[in-house]
Structure formats: structure tokens, C-alpha cells
Amino acid sequence: MRLLIVEDEKRLALSLARGLTAEGYAVDVVHDGRQGLHRASEGTYDLVLLDIMLPGLNGYRVCAALRAAGHDVPILMLTAKDGEYDEAEGLDTGADDYLTKPFSYVVLVARVKALLRRRAQGVGASPVHVHGDLKVDTAARRVFLGDSEVVLTAKEFAVLEELVVRAGQVVSKAEILEHVWDFAYDGDPNIVEVYVSALRRKLRAGLIRTVRGAGYRLEAGR
Secondary structure: OEEEEEOOOHHHHHHHHHHHHHOOOEEEEEOOHHHHHHHHOOOOOOEEEEEOOOOOOOHHHHHHHHHHOOOOOOEEEEEOOOOHHHHHHHHHOOOOEEEEOOOOHHHHHHHHHHHHHHHHOOOOOOOEEEEOOEEEEOOOOEEEEOOEEEOOOHHHHHHHHHHHOOOOOEEOHHHHHHHHHOOOOOOOOOHHHHHHHHHHHHOOOOOEEEEOOOEEEEOOOO
């Protein structure tokens, strides 16, 4: 998988590049919007990490130009800005997901892997997963059960996201640890059980099924 990082904070860009290279990705880095648009337009990348505040062209304009030209590469927008207006604008220009600085590297890796899985599975750019009465919007980071919104912490959402993109499949504790806490996590692996229990309390007890000795499976719901 080839990733393009378009980020003018050089230390951050190089740090992300080193980490993602260690994850097994081929990573290129550019530091301004015009060069980012040129490189992304080549069509050789599987995902673009795109900062919003860039010299030359900002991330919104780069994203809009790529979509207008018919490029469907997944785009994960990175920004120091915050607020619903910025998020809406980023998603309206065609971004697939949105991450506000400062962010956890673990969360970034989980988002990257989720976007790449959706692309590989042919799901396209749709960030909304619906299973029975459960709806998970991975771009807006919102969860609904029936007509009611359920508020989750960042880690709870990341665990649920890992389950929902593989709904009906068994996801092992080790896989959840890798995607949510990353391969370097050396704490208690039972932390996964803590977050699964929290999700069951907030959602519905039978929604996440424990498969003894194997992991967890998200059921279809009502």
C-alpha cells in the first residue's frame, strides 16, 4: 500500500512517515498543497493524509480538486482547527475522514487501516455502517441506536469501529489491541474487555458477542 502525506509541519510529517513505514506502508511526503495535488493526481496512492493549513493550496482546495478530477483515493484530513464547521467543510469537499490535532498516533493508524479496508472491500467512500438499529458514522464519529445518539469516548469509538467494519466476523483481542492501541502496547490486554463491557452498557448487552477463545463478534442487531 502506498500512502502520501501532505503536511507542512516537517517534524510531524517525518514522524508519521517513520511510523507508517514501520507498519509496512510505502510512504511519500510533500510539504505544500500544490505539490500534494500534483503527486496525488498521479493516481498511484492508496490513501492521502492531507493537512488543511498548507502553503500554496489549502487542504480543502486540494481535496475538492482531486474529487472534481474524478480521483476517488481515500483522504484523511488532518488539521489543528476544531469545530463542526471545519469538519463539515472538509467532508463536503470529499474527504473520507477527519482528525484534529493533537491526535493519538494509535488513532491515526486505526483510521488509516479502516479506510484502506473499506477501499479493499469495495465499500467506496461511504463512512456510514448500518447494522439493524445500529448506525455508526466513522467520518462524523457519531453512533446512533434507533433514534437515539450514543456518546462514546475516543477509545470506545475506536473499538466499536474495529468491530463494525468487520461486522459478523470474529475479531480477536490481539487484533483490537493492534488497531486501537497499536503493536507497541505493553499494558494489560484485558483492557479490551473493559472497553467491550462499556460498549455493551451504552449500546445493548447482546450486540457484541464473546466467542470464547477467539474474540468478539458484532451481531446484526434488531
